[in-house]
Amino acid sequence: MKLLEFLKKEFILFKRNKKQMGIVIALPLIFALIYTLMFSFSSVNISLSICSLDEGEYADMFVNSLTGNFKVNYFKSNDSDNCFNLIKDDIVKGYILGLRMPKDFSSRLLNYTSPTIDLFIDNSKPNLGFFAQSLLTSSINDFNYGVISSAQETLKDNTEDIKRDLEGTVNMLEIIKPNIPSVTQTYFDLFYSNVNAYKTSISTLNNFNLEFVVKPVNTNLMGIFMGNNNKGFSFSVLYIVLSVLVIVLLSSMSIIYDKKNNFIIRLRAGKNNLIPYIFSKIIFFSMIGFVIFIPSFLVFLMDNAFFNINIISLITSIFLISSTWTFIGCIIGFSSKDDSSGIMISIFIGFLVLLLSGLFYPLEFLPQAVKYITMILPTSLHTSMLNNALIFNASIPDMLNIFINNLYYDLILLIICIYFLMKPIRN
Amino acid sequence: MIKSFINFFKKEEAIGRNKALVVKNLSNVYSGKKFLDNISFVVYYGEIFSIIGLSGSGKSSLLKNILGLYPKSSGEVYFFGKHPFFSKKMVGYCHQDDSFLPDLTIMENIELFSSINGIKKEIGIKNGIEFLKKFRIEKHKDDFPNKLSGGQRKRLNIVLSCLHSPKLLILDEPFAGLDYFNRRLLWDFLTDLKNKGVSIIITTHLLTEAQEYSSRMLIMKNGKKFTYGTFSEIREKIKFNHLYYIRFNRLGKAFFEKLKSFCEFKKIKIIYTYKRELQFALENLEQKNKITSFLEKNKQNYVEISTSEPSLDEFMLVSI
Incomplete structure (x- = not known):
């Protein structure tokens, strides 16, 4: 009875807060779209500015080998400095890479010695150099093979x-x-x-x-699970990051709202209100967890990620993942003095999880000290929970151990939540 | 630990009049500071009981300790003879600040708070509408609380505390910031409840009104019980029956010190000084004669403004 009334309150407040609704619906879509597009980019849209000091045939052949993969602006010059200036102008205009081919490019290739091409980038953009060089290296493979x-x-x-x-x-x-x-x-x-x-x-x-x-040794990269279903696996990690960002932020804000309006004082002054109150938060934010899941999952499906889903395990997993992050959000809310400190801590945790999720940098290559932090966070547990339910079609008995481990987390967090709820209110 | 376990099941012995609240030796120490020091009092069925004292004297802390919002360091609290765990349902509490959800309409707040107070929604709505009518804010029932004025919001706060028809209503500073109309409305409402047998505890700074409407009171000073009882009992205890108010033509520092020593010796309290005006708390009129003869002996020119019975406001001056 009380639980339903608390849930109703959460729904009404959510419905009336359009910004909150916007975050819950738009954020997963934007994240999923950006993430899927990131992995299906085409280099055709990447522009190259190439200046050649060489009049030989190999220079033209080299540029021709790139025109299929890049948008190329090709020009020749006799002066090395002039070449640099022309390339710089192009990069300032928005070209991603600039190439200056040396005078002896063709002659060196004819004499079986390697020429060196100068590669120019906008070095005010971090990571562009590494990314651009690796992209160009893979693109000139055909030319190299031809030579x-x-x-x-x-x-x-x-x-x-x-x-x-x-x-x-x-x-x-x-x-x-x-x-x-x-x-x-x-x-x-x-x-x-x-x-x-x-x-x-x-x-x-x-x-x-x-x-x-x-190239004396060749390599062939193959995933051991379901061919190369990298997108399917990366969805799990992306969902965890999304749920941390959205659920932790919203649940902490919801507690701060209740505190600010003395709702918690009213609850405590009454009888038997605290457990239904906490559970209403868990149920409500689990529903938010499902709202986040559906649009991002559809984007991944449209992007040819494949899944082998066990529905019951999936529902249980989403519920458990959401409940853990709701508890953490509630603790942040209880321990924060006001909205701004709550937002700050929530964003801090969100970014910590984002960086340590393995989404952008593999956890295996992290230093040992950082690995310990990832062990404290429940993200690895959640990722494996989702992978099992989404890709390996694991049933509840198969995942029982993971679920129980997560319940330990939840139990500890519930105790901390109740401690904060019972703490003296000094205002 | 064992003592608290026993207290949990212990019942307050029923002696004399029925007691809505019994507070025994309640103390609260936090970070080495004593917020409440050994406070005991009783609130009976169907009375308005006022807790008064200066700001920071521990009135709100006392209420929060009674309700369990602060953990008490020692002492016992019983509502209707039972441990609060078994009897909290019969208590209504109204915080001194707004304590409703501004993004829910007044009716939605009423529905939610009915559930918090453990009653059926229909009963809560029925009671809520009745109280809204009494407080003359019924026409706003579908509005959001931010459309209400400060006084109307205070009234809404109280409505939400009364939905479950509590037998004991605890109101923390319900009159703060209210104009005469709103205060009158609230006093009438509380008097109605009292007449129906509800016990009401209020903390307030409006001493004259508290004196008029409440049957008994507790005056607090620095977290301690300064005095407690009916107004006449308090007057008896403080021995303050007359207020003597005079104005000097000229009041020198040296003479003022001399006068202070004289009053101290004769056990007369100077309760207020402002420029050349002085107020004395007298136990009997004989003390007045002692003062006048002392002033005449010292050839001091003064004018008597008044000699009257003290109000509760003046009692508060004694407690400072």
Whole structure:
């Protein structure tokens, strides 16, 4: 009875707070859209400004190999400084990368020595350099392969010629062998053996693969679960981050609202109100958890992520995840003096979880001290809970251990919440 | 620990009149500071009981301790002879600040607070509308509370505390900031409740009105019980039966010190001084003669403004 009235109150307040509703509906959509788009970007929209100091054919070939993948502005100049200035102008206008090709670009390639291209970026943008260089490196693979293949052909042709000449020489020597005087026989044998050795060496050189020199070992990345369903797995992490940001913030604000309006004093002055009050918050914010889930999940589905869902486990997981973060939000609300400190702590926790979620940086590569912090946070537990329910079709008995571990968290947090609710009100 | 466990099930012995509230030796110490020091009093059925004292004297702290909003360091509290855990349902509390949700309409607040107070929604609504009518804010029932004036909001606060028809109503500073009309409305409402047998505890600074409407009172000073009882009992205890008010033509510092020593010796209290005006708390009129003869002996020119029976306001001056 009381629980329903408290829930009703939460719904009415939520309905009347349009900004709050906006956050709950828009934030998951925006997050999911940005995240999915981030992983399906096309380099065609990335603009390159290329200035060549070289008039040779390889420079044009190099630029042609990039025009399919990038939007290219290509020009030539004789002056290196002028080249730099033109590239700088383009970057200021919005070009992402600038390339200055050296005067000896073609000649060095023809002489089988590597030329160096200057790569210019807007260094006021962190991470752009690393990202741009890796993108360009992968894009010039075809050109590099073309150069290597051409060098391979030349090598093969030359060695073939030498091999043929040496075979002719050996045949000739075999013809004249019987007529060699005994005095010079020793020298002849030595010469004959040397020529045979050259022939063998040149055969080896003829079979030499230049691609092997450049890349002796190849790798092929494959996920062990359901092929390469990276998007499916990343949805779980994204959902956890979203629920932390939204649920912690809203539940802490809701407690601060109740405190500010002396609602909690009224509750405490009455009888048996505290447990229904806490549970109404849990149920309400679990519903918010579902509201966050649906739009972001649909965006991922549209982006070809695939799932193998166990509905009951999924509902239980969302309920448990939401309840943990609601408890944390409530504790923040109880311990905050006012709205601003509540928002500050909620955002702090939200960003901490975002950074330590593994969404942008793998947890495995974090220093040990930071790993300890991730162990305290329930995020890893929540991620594995969602992955099991969403991707591995795990049933409740399969996930019982994870659920029980989460319940330990919830129990501790519930005790802390009740402690704060019972704390003396000194205002 | 064992004592608190026993107290939990203990019942207050029923002696004499029926008691709505019994407070025994209540103390509260927080961070080494004593907020309440060994306070005991009783509130009977169907009376208005006022707790008065200067700001910071511990009135609100006392109410919060009684209701369990602060953990008491020692002492016992009984509502209707039972531990608060078993009897809190019969108590209504109204905080000194607004304590309703501004984003719910008045009727929605009434529905919610009915549930908090453990009664059926229909009963709460029926009672709520009746109280809104009494407080003349019924036409605003579908409005949000921020549309109400300060006085109307105070009245709404009290309505929300009474929805479950409590047998004991505890109101913390219900008259603060109210004009005469609103105060009158509230006093009439409280008197109605009292006549129906409801016990009411209020904290207030409006001493004259408290004296007029409440049957007994507790005067607090620095977290301690200064005095307690009916107004005449308090007057008896303080021995303050006459207020003597005079104005000097000229009052020198040296003579004022001399007068103070004289009064101290004769056990006469100077309760108020402002420029050349002085007020004396007298037990009997003989003390007045002693003062006048002392002034005449010292050739002091003065004018008598009044000699009257003291009001509760003047009693408060004695308690400072």
